[in-house]
Each structure stands twice: as structure tokens, then as C-alpha cells.
Amino acid sequence: MLSSDQLQLKTMLGSNEEKIKLLTNIINDHTSTKDQIKSARELRVGINFELKQWQDVINDINMLEKTIDSTELQVMKSKATIQECCRKERVSMMNLIHYGTSPHDENEIVDLHELCIEGDNAEFKSLLEKSKEIDVNQYKLFVYRPLPNSSKEPNGLLK
Structure with missing residues (x-):
């Protein structure tokens, strides 16, 4: 060997x-x-x-x-975890758009730190706070939010 x-x-x-x-x-x-x-x-x-x-x-x-x-491995793991989360969110949004829903015309950039604290990804809050070597500002997501007056169909898709 x-x-x-x-x-x-x-x-x-x-x-x-x-x-x-x-x-x-x-x-x-x-x-x-x-x-x-x-x-x-x-x-x-x-x-x-x-x-x-x-x-x-x-x-x-x-x-x-x-x-x-290793601290270096921990930082790499943290960055990879954040990137994987962002990738899943992007795929989820693309699937939502692809299967017949139209996104809100105005897209806004959401800070990942804000998303993690307020969104479904709350487990990243402590990760981001611990990872001082990670610049959270380099991780941005384009999030499409539905119109406030839209309602959901029985199958869970937006009208």
C-alpha cells in the first residue's frame, strides 16, 4: 500500500x-x-x-x-452544512416554481442569519454564532414569498 x-x-x-x-x-x-x-x-x-x-x-x-x-475540519463542516441547506432551499423553491406556482414578482435577498433565526432552519442559529470564522454575509438566498392574499389549494400548492 x-x-x-x-x-x-x-x-x-x-x-x-x-x-x-x-x-x-x-x-x-x-x-x-x-x-x-x-x-x-x-x-x-x-x-x-x-x-x-x-x-x-x-x-x-x-x-x-x-x-x-480539528478546528479547520469543523469550519469546513459548518460551511458545507450551510451550503447544503442553501442548496436544498434553492431546489425546493425551483420545484415550487416548476410545479405550477408563480413566485411573487418582487424577490428579496434574505440574510441567512435572519432566515436561520426566523425560519425553519433554527438549528443553524447556534452554528452561526459559534462559527466566528464564517462570514455569514457571503451566504444569501433569493427567497420568493407568495402574495399575502393568495390561498392554498387542498393539495398544498398555492393558487
Whole structure:
């Protein structure tokens, strides 16, 4: 098997997708040592973070947290969690628009901190307060709000 230094050198070559495949093979290989698996996960976290594969970043960091206590990993996990939340909100809004509802004509930018405190994502309030290294202002969402006089159909969609 490869040493940690050889592993880092090998992952410098090739595309990010090839690197992810190589690292995943090392992680899943039953002959890999714990140190090799840990090194492969750390490298995979960085690559997935660059590729904006937020859920993969969160999953790998959750596995690494069992053996490593790193502030850098905590910050990466916090950023990935916020990005994944924003992605889910955007997908939800796109689905709402796609399935026959029309958004309010005036869209407004909502500060994520405000959204987390007042919205459904209250679990991020403490995360944002703890994460002093995260600039909350770089995370904005376009939120479309329905007209105040609109009512809901029985199926839950807006008229």
C-alpha cells in the first residue's frame, strides 16, 4: 500500500474525479491501514469541498471527527452544512416554481442569519454564532414569498 506522502503525491496527478475514485478505493480497501484511510478521507474532504459536493464533505468529516479534533475540519463542516441547506432551499423553491406556482414578482435577498433565526432552519442559529470564522454575509438566498392574499389549494400548492 501507499504511504501518506505517496498518497498525497499520487493525488496531485489527474482530474478531481480520478482523485476521488482513487481515494474511495483506498478507503474501501480492506487491506488499507487506519492511517491510510484517515489520510485518504482528509484528502477527499478537501477535493469534495473544492467540487462543492457538500453532503460528501459532511459525511467524510463525520467519519473523521471520531479520530481527529480539528478546528479547520469543523469550519469546513459548518460551511458545507450551510451550503447544503442553501442548496436544498434553492431546489425546493425551483420545484415550487416548476410545479405550477408563480413566485411573487418582487424577490428579496434574505440574510441567512435572519432566515436561520426566523425560519425553519433554527438549528443553524447556534452554528452561526459559534462559527466566528464564517462570514455569514457571503451566504444569501433569493427567497420568493407568495402574495399575502393568495390561498392554498387542498393539495398544498398555492393558487
